[in-house]
Amino acid sequence: MGSISHNQVTVSICFKIILYVLVFIISHVDGQNASQQLSITFIADAITKGAVCLDGTPGAYYFSKGFGDGINSWMIFLPGGAWCATNEGCLNKSSTDLGSNKNPPPLPLGTFQSTNKTINPDFYNWNIVQIRYCDGASFMADVEAVNPETNLHLRGRRIFTSVIEELKSTQGMSNAENALLIGNSAGGLATILNCDRFHSFLPGACRVKCISDSGFFIRAEHLRGAQDNAIDNFRKVVLFHISKYVAPNSPNEVGWNNCTTEFSKLSSCTENQHHIIMGNPNS
Incomplete structure (x- = not known):
C-alpha cells in the first residue's frame, strides 16, 4: 500500500x-x-366575515413591511400542511396549529423572506406576507353552514380573500407594482388554484406571478397502489370541502353528483358548474 x-x-x-x-x-x-421573527396579525373582524380556521378561531397572517424601492413589491407565501377529508380528520387537525389559531407561534423568517440584503438580495426590501394555513383544504372551501355536532368551519377561501383585501385597504397593497404568490405542497396547490383570483385582486400591478413548489401532483404511478390512493384522497377532500360550496344554486342546476365526484367525466358539468368550481360563479 x-x-x-x-x-x-x-x-x-x-x-x-x-x-x-x-x-x-x-x-x-x-x-x-x-x-428575525414576525408576530401574528389577526384578520380584522374575522369572525364577522367568517374568515376562520377549522375550529372557528380567526384567520391570521404574518407581515413584514417593505421599504425603499421595494415598498410596492409583494410576496405572499402559502405554507403546506396537508389536507383533511373527514369529520374525524378535520377534528384532529382543528386541535393543532394546522387547524387553529389559538396559540400561533412567531414566524422565523426563511432565507428568501429575510430583510438582510446580503442573505436575500432580490427580495430583502419587499413586503412579505405569510398566511396561516388552518383550513385543511388549500384555502378553497367556503361553506356557510357549520355542523353543530362538530363545530367545523370550512372557510379557507374567506381567509385568503380577507387577508388580500385587508392588505389592500390598510397596508398599501392596492398600489402593488410587483406581486408574487408562492406556496409549497398544500400551499403550492393553493397557489395554482388561487392564482387567477390573486391576479384579479391586483388589476393595476405591472407583474403578477405565481410559483408552485411541489404543489402539482401528477397522475403517475410511483409505488404500487399509491396513485390510486392519492386520487381517492383528493376526491375525498373535494367532496368534503368543495362540493358543499358548489351546491346547486337553482333547481335547474342538476348533475352535481357526477360533476363533483367523477373526475374522468368532467364533461358532464354544465358551463355554470365549471365557473363555480373555478371560483367565478356567475349566479
Missing part, C-alpha cells in the same frame, strides 16, 4: 478548511434568520 503524497494531504486539508468555512457561513446565516 503506497504512502499518501504531499499533494493528497494538501487537498485533504484544503477540503476540510472549505467545509469548515461553509458550515460557519450556514450557521451564521441561520443565526441571523433565527433572530
